[in-house]
Amino acid sequence: MASSVSYVSTSGSGGSFSFARALQLGLSPDGGLFFPDHIPQLPKSDSEKLKGASSAETGKVLLWPWLKDNLSREDFDAIISDALNFDAPLKQLGEDTFILELFHGPTLAFKDFAARTMGRLMAAMLRRKGEMLHVLTATSGDTGAAVADGFYGVEGITVWVLYPSGKVSPLQEKQFTTLGGNIRALEVDGTFDDCQRLVKQAFVDDELRAERNLTSANSINIGRLLPQMVYYSLAVSQLREKGFDVDGAQAPVFVVPSGNFGNITAGLFASRMGIPAGHFVAACNQNQTFYDYIQSKKYKPRPSVRTMSNAMDVGDPSNFARIEYLYERDPELVSRSISAFRTDDTVTAETIRSVYKKHGYIMDPHTAVGFDAWKQFKSTRKTSLTGPGVVLATAHPAKFGDVMPEEIAGAIEQPEALRRLSGREKKADFIAPEYPVFRAALLK
Numbered sequence: 001m002a003s004s005v006s007y008v009s010t011s012g013s014g015g016s017f018s019f020a021r022a023l024q025l026g027l028s029p030d031g032g033l034f035f036p037d038h039i040p041q042l043p044k045s046d047s048e049k050l051k052g053a054s055s056a057e058t059g060k061v062l063l064w065p066w067l068k069d070n071l072s073r074e075d076f077d078a079i080i081s082d083a084l085n086f087d088a089p090l091k092q093l094g095e096d097t098f099i100l101e102l103f104h105g106p107t108l109a110f111k112d113f114a115a116r117t118m119g120r121l122m123a124a125m126l127r128r129k130g131e132m133l134h135v136l137t138a139t140s141g142d143t144g145a146a147v148a149d150g151f152y153g154v155e156g157i158t159v160w161v162l163y164p165s166g167k168v169s170p171l172q173e174k175q176f177t178t179l180g181g182n183i184r185a186l187e188v189d190g191t192f193d194d195c196q197r198l199v200k201q202a203f204v205d206d207e208l209r210a211e212r213n214l215t216s217a218n219s220i221n222i223g224r225l226l227p228q229m230v231y232y233s234l235a236v237s238q239l240r241e242k243g244f245d246v247d248g249a250q251a252p253v254f255v256v257p258s259g260n261f262g263n264i265t266a267g268l269f270a271s272r273m274g275i276p277a278g279h280f281v282a283a284c285n286q287n288q289t290f291y292d293y294i295q296s297k298k299y300k301p302r303p304s305v306r307t308m309s310n311a312m313d314v315g316d317p318s319n320f321a322r323i324e325y326l327y328e329r330d331p332e333l334v335s336r337s338i339s340a341f342r343t344d345d346t347v348t349a350e351t352i353r354s355v356y357k358k359h360g361y362i363m364d365p366h367t368a369v370g371f372d373a374w375k376q377f378k379s380t381r382k383t384s385l386t387g388p389g390v391v392l393a394t395a396h397p398a399k400f401g402d403v404m405p406e407e408i409a410g411a412i413e414q415p416e417a418l419r420r421l422s423g424r425e426k427k428a429d430f431i432a433p434e435y436p437v438f439r440a441a442l443l444k
Protein backbone atom coordinates (compact mmCIF):
# COMPACT_ATOMS: atom_id res chain seq x y z
CA MET A 1 0.00 0.00 0.00
CA ALA A 2 1.30 3.45 -0.90
CA SER A 3 2.50 5.58 1.97
CA SER A 4 0.28 8.32 3.29
CA VAL A 5 0.56 11.88 2.05
CA SER A 6 1.98 14.43 4.44
CA TYR A 7 2.52 18.12 3.90
CA VAL A 8 5.62 20.27 3.81
CA SER A 9 5.99 24.03 3.42
CA THR A 10 6.78 25.70 0.10
CA SER A 11 9.13 27.91 2.10
CA GLY A 12 11.06 24.77 2.90
CA SER A 13 11.88 25.25 6.55
CA GLY A 14 11.44 21.54 7.18
CA GLY A 15 8.83 19.73 9.20
CA SER A 16 5.99 17.63 7.98
CA PHE A 17 2.30 17.95 8.81
CA SER A 18 -0.66 15.62 8.66
CA PHE A 19 -3.63 16.54 6.50
CA ALA A 20 -5.71 17.41 9.57
CA ARG A 21 -3.01 19.70 10.90
CA ALA A 22 -2.56 21.42 7.52
CA LEU A 23 -6.33 21.76 7.28
CA GLN A 24 -6.45 23.42 10.68
CA LEU A 25 -3.46 25.72 10.21
CA GLY A 26 -4.18 26.85 6.65
CA LEU A 27 -0.74 28.39 6.33
CA SER A 28 2.49 26.72 7.42
CA PRO A 29 4.06 28.23 10.57
CA ASP A 30 7.00 29.49 8.46
CA GLY A 31 4.58 31.47 6.27
CA GLY A 32 4.79 29.06 3.32
CA LEU A 33 1.94 27.12 1.75
CA PHE A 34 1.34 23.47 2.48
CA PHE A 35 2.43 21.16 -0.31
CA PRO A 36 2.09 17.35 -0.50
CA ASP A 37 5.34 15.41 -0.03
CA HIS A 38 4.23 13.26 -2.96
CA ILE A 39 1.27 13.06 -5.31
CA PRO A 40 -0.49 9.69 -5.30
CA GLN A 41 -0.80 7.91 -8.64
CA LEU A 42 -4.11 6.54 -9.81
CA PRO A 43 -3.94 2.79 -10.39
CA LYS A 44 -5.19 1.65 -13.79
CA SER A 45 -8.16 -0.06 -12.18
CA ASP A 46 -9.26 3.31 -10.78
CA SER A 47 -9.09 4.96 -14.20
CA GLU A 48 -11.70 2.44 -15.34
CA LYS A 49 -14.00 3.46 -12.49
CA LEU A 50 -13.92 7.09 -13.60
CA LYS A 51 -15.66 6.41 -16.90
CA GLY A 52 -19.15 7.87 -16.76
CA ALA A 53 -18.79 8.55 -13.02
CA SER A 54 -20.75 11.26 -11.19
CA SER A 55 -19.05 14.05 -9.24
CA ALA A 56 -19.35 12.12 -5.99
CA GLU A 57 -18.13 8.84 -7.49
CA THR A 58 -15.18 10.66 -9.03
CA GLY A 59 -14.41 12.42 -5.75
CA LYS A 60 -14.35 9.07 -3.97
CA VAL A 61 -11.80 7.65 -6.40
CA LEU A 62 -9.53 10.71 -6.62
CA LEU A 63 -9.54 11.90 -3.02
CA TRP A 64 -9.36 8.61 -1.16
CA PRO A 65 -5.60 8.10 -1.74
CA TRP A 66 -5.05 11.53 -0.15
CA LEU A 67 -7.30 11.01 2.85
CA LYS A 68 -7.25 7.30 3.57
CA ASP A 69 -5.19 7.69 6.74
CA ASN A 70 -7.38 10.44 8.13
CA LEU A 71 -10.91 9.08 7.97
CA SER A 72 -12.79 5.83 7.92
CA ARG A 73 -13.91 4.80 4.46
CA GLU A 74 -17.48 5.07 5.65
CA ASP A 75 -17.17 8.66 6.92
CA PHE A 76 -15.22 9.64 3.83
CA ASP A 77 -17.86 8.25 1.47
CA ALA A 78 -20.65 10.02 3.37
CA ILE A 79 -18.81 13.35 3.26
CA ILE A 80 -18.12 13.16 -0.47
CA SER A 81 -21.66 12.04 -1.35
CA ASP A 82 -23.10 14.91 0.65
CA ALA A 83 -20.65 17.56 -0.62
CA LEU A 84 -20.45 16.74 -4.32
CA ASN A 85 -24.14 16.37 -5.05
CA PHE A 86 -24.20 18.31 -8.31
CA ASP A 87 -22.51 17.75 -11.65
CA ALA A 88 -20.35 19.57 -14.18
CA PRO A 89 -21.81 19.21 -17.67
CA LEU A 90 -19.50 19.60 -20.67
CA LYS A 91 -21.04 21.70 -23.44
CA GLN A 92 -19.65 21.78 -26.95
CA LEU A 93 -19.25 25.11 -28.76
CA GLY A 94 -17.76 24.36 -32.14
CA GLU A 95 -15.63 21.44 -33.28
CA ASP A 96 -12.79 21.54 -30.78
CA THR A 97 -14.09 23.76 -27.98
CA PHE A 98 -15.82 22.62 -24.83
CA ILE A 99 -17.17 24.52 -21.87
CA LEU A 100 -17.03 22.73 -18.53
CA GLU A 101 -19.88 24.22 -16.50
CA LEU A 102 -18.75 24.36 -12.89
CA PHE A 103 -21.64 26.50 -11.68
CA HIS A 104 -24.33 23.98 -10.86
CA GLY A 105 -23.67 24.03 -7.12
CA PRO A 106 -25.66 26.11 -4.61
CA THR A 107 -23.74 29.41 -5.01
CA LEU A 108 -23.38 28.99 -8.77
CA ALA A 109 -19.58 29.07 -8.87
CA PHE A 110 -16.83 26.45 -9.01
CA LYS A 111 -15.82 27.29 -5.44
CA ASP A 112 -18.77 25.17 -4.26
CA PHE A 113 -16.86 21.96 -5.09
CA ALA A 114 -14.09 22.85 -2.65
CA ALA A 115 -16.01 24.75 0.02
CA ARG A 116 -18.63 22.07 0.53
CA THR A 117 -16.01 19.34 0.79
CA MET A 118 -13.73 21.33 3.08
CA GLY A 119 -16.57 22.23 5.44
CA ARG A 120 -17.46 18.61 5.96
CA LEU A 121 -13.84 17.51 6.30
CA MET A 122 -13.25 20.16 8.94
CA ALA A 123 -16.31 19.11 10.88
CA ALA A 124 -15.12 15.50 10.82
CA MET A 125 -11.45 16.14 11.64
CA LEU A 126 -11.10 19.31 13.67
CA ARG A 127 -13.91 19.31 16.18
CA ARG A 128 -12.91 18.91 19.77
CA LYS A 129 -15.35 17.10 22.01
CA GLY A 130 -18.18 19.29 23.22
CA GLU A 131 -16.66 22.38 21.68
CA MET A 132 -17.68 24.52 18.74
CA LEU A 133 -15.21 24.95 15.84
CA HIS A 134 -15.10 28.59 14.73
CA VAL A 135 -14.21 29.18 11.09
CA LEU A 136 -13.05 32.70 10.26
CA THR A 137 -13.13 33.95 6.72
CA ALA A 138 -12.49 37.37 5.22
CA THR A 139 -14.07 37.88 1.83
CA SER A 140 -14.30 40.37 -0.98
CA GLY A 141 -17.31 38.48 -2.33
CA ASP A 142 -17.33 35.02 -3.86
CA THR A 143 -15.34 33.17 -1.23
CA GLY A 144 -17.73 34.27 1.51
CA ALA A 145 -20.69 32.99 -0.45
CA ALA A 146 -19.14 29.61 -1.18
CA VAL A 147 -17.80 29.12 2.35
CA ALA A 148 -21.02 30.22 4.04
CA ASP A 149 -23.03 27.87 1.91
CA GLY A 150 -20.48 25.08 2.11
CA PHE A 151 -20.57 25.13 5.92
CA TYR A 152 -24.24 26.00 6.33
CA GLY A 153 -25.95 23.61 8.69
CA VAL A 154 -22.78 21.59 9.34
CA GLU A 155 -23.08 20.56 12.96
CA GLY A 156 -20.52 21.83 15.48
CA ILE A 157 -19.24 24.65 13.29
CA THR A 158 -19.85 28.40 13.45
CA VAL A 159 -18.68 30.43 10.47
CA TRP A 160 -17.75 34.11 10.74
CA VAL A 161 -17.76 35.94 7.43
CA LEU A 162 -16.04 39.33 7.55
CA TYR A 163 -16.70 41.56 4.57
CA PRO A 164 -16.05 45.22 3.72
CA SER A 165 -19.22 47.28 3.95
CA GLY A 166 -20.44 48.56 0.59
CA LYS A 167 -17.67 46.79 -1.31
CA VAL A 168 -19.28 43.50 -2.29
CA SER A 169 -22.08 43.17 -4.82
CA PRO A 170 -25.63 43.17 -3.38
CA LEU A 171 -26.13 39.65 -4.67
CA GLN A 172 -22.95 38.33 -3.05
CA GLU A 173 -23.89 40.04 0.19
CA LYS A 174 -27.25 38.28 0.15
CA GLN A 175 -25.54 34.95 -0.36
CA PHE A 176 -23.78 35.07 2.99
CA THR A 177 -25.91 37.40 5.12
CA THR A 178 -29.30 35.74 4.71
CA LEU A 179 -28.54 32.16 5.68
CA GLY A 180 -28.61 32.67 9.44
CA GLY A 181 -28.16 29.56 11.60
CA ASN A 182 -24.48 28.79 12.04
CA ILE A 183 -23.39 31.52 9.60
CA ARG A 184 -22.57 34.87 11.22
CA ALA A 185 -21.90 37.87 8.99
CA LEU A 186 -19.77 40.76 10.20
CA GLU A 187 -20.05 43.87 8.05
CA VAL A 188 -16.80 45.71 8.61
CA ASP A 189 -16.68 49.48 8.30
CA GLY A 190 -13.45 49.30 6.28
CA THR A 191 -11.68 47.56 3.42
CA PHE A 192 -11.03 43.92 2.51
CA ASP A 193 -7.51 44.39 3.89
CA ASP A 194 -9.02 45.42 7.24
CA CYS A 195 -11.05 42.22 7.25
CA GLN A 196 -7.97 40.13 6.56
CA ARG A 197 -6.01 41.95 9.25
CA LEU A 198 -8.69 41.26 11.85
CA VAL A 199 -8.68 37.55 11.02
CA LYS A 200 -4.88 37.40 11.19
CA GLN A 201 -4.89 39.12 14.58
CA ALA A 202 -7.34 36.60 15.98
CA PHE A 203 -4.97 33.77 15.01
CA VAL A 204 -2.06 35.23 16.96
CA ASP A 205 -4.24 36.01 20.01
CA ASP A 206 -3.28 33.12 22.30
CA GLU A 207 -5.79 34.06 24.96
CA LEU A 208 -8.61 33.95 22.46
CA ARG A 209 -7.35 30.68 21.03
CA ALA A 210 -7.40 29.13 24.48
CA GLU A 211 -11.11 29.87 24.62
CA ARG A 212 -12.08 29.27 21.03
CA ASN A 213 -11.14 26.47 18.64
CA LEU A 214 -10.32 28.57 15.55
CA THR A 215 -9.59 27.76 11.96
CA SER A 216 -9.79 29.66 8.70
CA ALA A 217 -11.27 28.90 5.33
CA ASN A 218 -9.14 31.03 3.10
CA SER A 219 -8.28 30.17 -0.47
CA ILE A 220 -4.81 28.83 0.29
CA ASN A 221 -6.04 26.01 2.52
CA ILE A 222 -4.97 22.63 1.13
CA GLY A 223 -8.49 21.41 1.94
CA ARG A 224 -9.81 23.75 -0.69
CA LEU A 225 -7.33 22.75 -3.31
CA LEU A 226 -7.70 18.98 -3.44
CA PRO A 227 -11.47 18.72 -4.16
CA GLN A 228 -10.99 20.86 -7.25
CA MET A 229 -9.18 17.99 -8.96
CA VAL A 230 -12.51 16.26 -9.34
CA TYR A 231 -13.90 18.23 -12.26
CA TYR A 232 -10.78 17.84 -14.40
CA SER A 233 -11.53 14.14 -14.31
CA LEU A 234 -15.22 14.79 -15.04
CA ALA A 235 -14.21 16.66 -18.20
CA VAL A 236 -12.00 13.82 -19.40
CA SER A 237 -14.68 11.26 -18.69
CA GLN A 238 -17.23 13.22 -20.71
CA LEU A 239 -14.81 13.68 -23.61
CA ARG A 240 -14.31 9.91 -23.66
CA GLU A 241 -18.06 9.40 -23.78
CA LYS A 242 -18.18 11.71 -26.79
CA GLY A 243 -15.67 9.45 -28.52
CA PHE A 244 -12.46 11.45 -28.01
CA ASP A 245 -9.25 9.53 -27.58
CA VAL A 246 -7.83 11.58 -24.73
CA ASP A 247 -4.80 9.48 -23.92
CA GLY A 248 -2.19 10.57 -26.44
CA ALA A 249 -1.63 13.73 -28.44
CA GLN A 250 -5.37 14.35 -28.17
CA ALA A 251 -5.33 14.95 -24.41
CA PRO A 252 -7.38 18.05 -23.63
CA VAL A 253 -5.96 21.53 -23.18
CA PHE A 254 -7.46 22.95 -19.98
CA VAL A 255 -8.13 26.68 -20.07
CA VAL A 256 -8.52 28.11 -16.58
CA PRO A 257 -9.74 31.65 -15.77
CA SER A 258 -7.27 32.46 -13.01
CA GLY A 259 -6.98 34.80 -10.04
CA ASN A 260 -5.23 33.20 -7.07
CA PHE A 261 -4.35 30.19 -9.25
CA GLY A 262 -5.88 27.60 -6.92
CA ASN A 263 -8.06 26.22 -9.67
CA ILE A 264 -5.22 25.67 -12.12
CA THR A 265 -2.96 24.26 -9.37
CA ALA A 266 -5.60 21.61 -8.68
CA GLY A 267 -5.53 20.78 -12.40
CA LEU A 268 -1.77 20.33 -12.26
CA PHE A 269 -2.20 17.97 -9.30
CA ALA A 270 -4.89 16.00 -11.17
CA SER A 271 -2.57 15.70 -14.13
CA ARG A 272 0.26 14.41 -11.90
CA MET A 273 -2.18 11.83 -10.51
CA GLY A 274 -2.68 10.53 -14.02
CA ILE A 275 -5.74 12.37 -15.34
CA PRO A 276 -4.97 13.06 -19.03
CA ALA A 277 -4.13 16.72 -19.68
CA GLY A 278 -2.11 17.86 -22.67
CA HIS A 279 -1.48 21.40 -21.53
CA PHE A 280 -2.80 24.18 -19.31
CA VAL A 281 -3.69 27.71 -20.28
CA ALA A 282 -3.87 30.35 -17.55
CA ALA A 283 -6.41 32.96 -18.63
CA CYS A 284 -5.79 36.34 -16.98
CA ASN A 285 -7.63 39.63 -17.16
CA GLN A 286 -5.70 42.91 -16.94
CA ASN A 287 -4.12 41.55 -13.76
CA GLN A 288 -1.28 40.02 -15.69
CA THR A 289 1.39 39.17 -13.13
CA PHE A 290 1.48 35.52 -14.20
CA TYR A 291 1.36 36.38 -17.90
CA ASP A 292 4.40 38.62 -17.40
CA TYR A 293 6.15 35.84 -15.52
CA ILE A 294 5.70 33.43 -18.43
CA GLN A 295 7.04 36.07 -20.85
CA SER A 296 9.94 37.41 -18.79
CA LYS A 297 10.61 34.43 -16.46
CA LYS A 298 10.56 36.88 -13.57
CA TYR A 299 7.86 37.13 -10.95
CA LYS A 300 6.89 40.69 -10.12
CA PRO A 301 3.72 41.09 -8.06
CA ARG A 302 1.79 44.30 -8.57
CA PRO A 303 -1.27 46.00 -7.11
CA SER A 304 -4.53 44.57 -8.40
CA VAL A 305 -6.71 46.51 -10.82
CA ARG A 306 -10.48 46.35 -11.02
CA THR A 307 -12.04 44.54 -13.98
CA MET A 308 -15.42 43.09 -14.93
CA SER A 309 -14.12 39.60 -14.05
CA ASN A 310 -13.52 40.75 -10.49
CA ALA A 311 -12.94 37.34 -8.87
CA MET A 312 -9.70 37.31 -10.88
CA ASP A 313 -8.49 40.74 -9.78
CA VAL A 314 -5.37 39.50 -8.06
CA GLY A 315 -1.95 41.09 -8.47
CA ASP A 316 0.01 38.58 -6.38
CA PRO A 317 -1.60 35.15 -6.83
CA SER A 318 -1.24 33.19 -3.59
CA ASN A 319 -0.86 29.81 -5.25
CA PHE A 320 2.10 30.96 -7.32
CA ALA A 321 4.29 29.59 -4.52
CA ARG A 322 2.80 26.13 -5.13
CA ILE A 323 3.30 26.29 -8.89
CA GLU A 324 6.93 27.35 -8.46
CA TYR A 325 7.48 24.55 -5.97
CA LEU A 326 5.90 21.96 -8.26
CA TYR A 327 8.31 22.91 -11.07
CA GLU A 328 11.36 23.25 -8.82
CA ARG A 329 11.43 27.02 -9.32
CA ASP A 330 12.33 26.64 -12.98
CA PRO A 331 10.29 29.07 -15.11
CA GLU A 332 11.28 27.12 -18.21
CA LEU A 333 9.56 24.01 -16.86
CA VAL A 334 6.51 26.03 -15.83
CA SER A 335 6.10 27.45 -19.31
CA ARG A 336 6.36 24.02 -20.90
CA SER A 337 3.17 22.97 -19.08
CA ILE A 338 1.36 26.28 -18.77
CA SER A 339 0.77 29.04 -21.31
CA ALA A 340 -0.69 32.38 -20.27
CA PHE A 341 -2.80 34.97 -22.06
CA ARG A 342 -4.43 38.20 -20.98
CA THR A 343 -7.72 39.73 -22.02
CA ASP A 344 -8.96 43.22 -21.25
CA ASP A 345 -12.54 44.24 -20.43
CA THR A 346 -13.31 45.45 -23.96
CA VAL A 347 -12.40 42.09 -25.48
CA THR A 348 -14.17 40.25 -22.64
CA ALA A 349 -17.43 42.06 -23.44
CA GLU A 350 -16.93 41.48 -27.18
CA THR A 351 -16.35 37.78 -26.51
CA ILE A 352 -19.59 37.50 -24.52
CA ARG A 353 -21.43 39.15 -27.43
CA SER A 354 -19.85 37.16 -30.23
CA VAL A 355 -20.27 33.80 -28.47
CA TYR A 356 -23.92 34.60 -27.83
CA LYS A 357 -24.42 35.61 -31.45
CA LYS A 358 -22.68 32.59 -32.89
CA HIS A 359 -23.75 29.87 -30.46
CA GLY A 360 -26.67 31.32 -28.50
CA TYR A 361 -24.63 30.59 -25.36
CA ILE A 362 -24.31 33.11 -22.53
CA MET A 363 -21.04 33.06 -20.62
CA ASP A 364 -20.09 35.08 -17.57
CA PRO A 365 -17.12 37.50 -17.77
CA HIS A 366 -14.67 35.09 -16.10
CA THR A 367 -15.51 32.33 -18.54
CA ALA A 368 -15.27 34.80 -21.42
CA VAL A 369 -11.68 35.63 -20.43
CA GLY A 370 -11.03 31.88 -20.67
CA PHE A 371 -12.76 31.58 -24.02
CA ASP A 372 -10.63 34.39 -25.43
CA ALA A 373 -7.45 32.81 -24.03
CA TRP A 374 -8.33 29.56 -25.83
CA LYS A 375 -8.73 31.53 -29.06
CA GLN A 376 -5.34 33.16 -28.55
CA PHE A 377 -3.76 29.83 -27.69
CA LYS A 378 -5.14 28.16 -30.82
CA SER A 379 -3.72 30.84 -33.08
CA THR A 380 -0.24 30.46 -31.59
CA ARG A 381 -0.04 26.84 -30.51
CA LYS A 382 2.68 24.37 -31.31
CA THR A 383 1.61 21.47 -33.50
CA SER A 384 2.33 18.78 -30.91
CA LEU A 385 -0.65 19.95 -28.83
CA THR A 386 -3.69 19.15 -30.88
CA GLY A 387 -6.25 18.16 -28.26
CA PRO A 388 -9.59 19.90 -27.82
CA GLY A 389 -9.90 22.88 -25.50
CA VAL A 390 -11.83 22.61 -22.25
CA VAL A 391 -12.62 26.09 -20.98
CA LEU A 392 -13.61 26.06 -17.30
CA ALA A 393 -16.83 28.05 -16.82
CA THR A 394 -16.23 29.25 -13.29
CA ALA A 395 -19.52 31.05 -12.58
CA HIS A 396 -23.10 31.30 -13.78
CA PRO A 397 -23.73 34.45 -15.89
CA ALA A 398 -26.74 35.41 -13.75
CA LYS A 399 -24.32 36.28 -10.94
CA PHE A 400 -22.82 39.06 -13.02
CA GLY A 401 -25.88 40.56 -14.69
CA ASP A 402 -24.81 44.04 -13.60
CA VAL A 403 -21.58 43.98 -15.63
CA MET A 404 -22.75 41.97 -18.63
CA PRO A 405 -23.52 43.67 -21.96
CA GLU A 406 -27.03 45.04 -21.46
CA GLU A 407 -28.70 43.37 -24.42
CA ILE A 408 -27.50 39.98 -23.13
CA ALA A 409 -28.08 40.52 -19.41
CA GLY A 410 -31.81 40.60 -20.10
CA ALA A 411 -31.69 37.19 -21.75
CA ILE A 412 -30.10 35.37 -18.81
CA GLU A 413 -32.37 32.90 -17.17
CA GLN A 414 -32.38 33.40 -13.38
CA PRO A 415 -31.57 30.14 -11.65
CA GLU A 416 -33.77 29.06 -8.77
CA ALA A 417 -30.90 29.50 -6.27
CA LEU A 418 -30.80 33.23 -7.04
CA ARG A 419 -34.55 33.79 -7.20
CA ARG A 420 -34.88 32.36 -3.72
CA LEU A 421 -32.43 34.94 -2.36
CA SER A 422 -34.32 38.03 -3.42
CA GLY A 423 -36.98 37.66 -0.73
CA ARG A 424 -34.55 36.96 2.09
CA GLU A 425 -33.56 39.37 4.78
CA LYS A 426 -29.99 40.49 5.44
CA LYS A 427 -28.65 39.79 8.92
CA ALA A 428 -25.20 41.21 9.69
CA ASP A 429 -23.52 42.91 12.62
CA PHE A 430 -21.93 46.18 11.63
CA ILE A 431 -18.53 46.56 13.31
CA ALA A 432 -15.72 49.10 13.40
CA PRO A 433 -12.47 47.79 11.83
CA GLU A 434 -10.85 47.41 15.25
CA TYR A 435 -9.57 44.22 16.78
CA PRO A 436 -11.13 44.60 20.27
CA VAL A 437 -14.53 45.01 18.64
CA PHE A 438 -14.08 41.90 16.52
CA ARG A 439 -12.74 39.94 19.49
CA ALA A 440 -15.75 40.87 21.60
CA ALA A 441 -18.08 39.74 18.81
CA LEU A 442 -16.33 36.36 18.67
CA LEU A 443 -16.60 35.87 22.41
CA LYS A 444 -20.20 36.96 22.77
Ligand SMILES: *Cc1c(COP(=O)(O)O)cnc(C)c1O
Pocket residue numbers: 109110111142257258259260261262263264311312366394395
Ligand atom coordinates in the same frame (compact mmCIF):
# COMPACT_ATOMS: atom_id res chain seq x y z
C1 LIG B 1 -12.37 32.49 -7.53
C2 LIG B 1 -12.79 32.64 -8.95
C3 LIG B 1 -11.86 32.58 -10.02
C4 LIG B 1 -10.37 32.44 -9.79
O1 LIG B 1 -10.00 31.19 -9.29
P1 LIG B 1 -8.56 30.98 -8.64
O2 LIG B 1 -8.58 29.61 -8.09
O3 LIG B 1 -8.42 32.04 -7.58
O4 LIG B 1 -7.56 31.16 -9.74
C5 LIG B 1 -12.34 32.64 -11.31
N1 LIG B 1 -13.66 32.81 -11.57
C6 LIG B 1 -14.57 32.89 -10.57
C7 LIG B 1 -15.99 33.09 -10.92
C8 LIG B 1 -14.17 32.81 -9.23
O5 LIG B 1 -15.09 32.91 -8.27
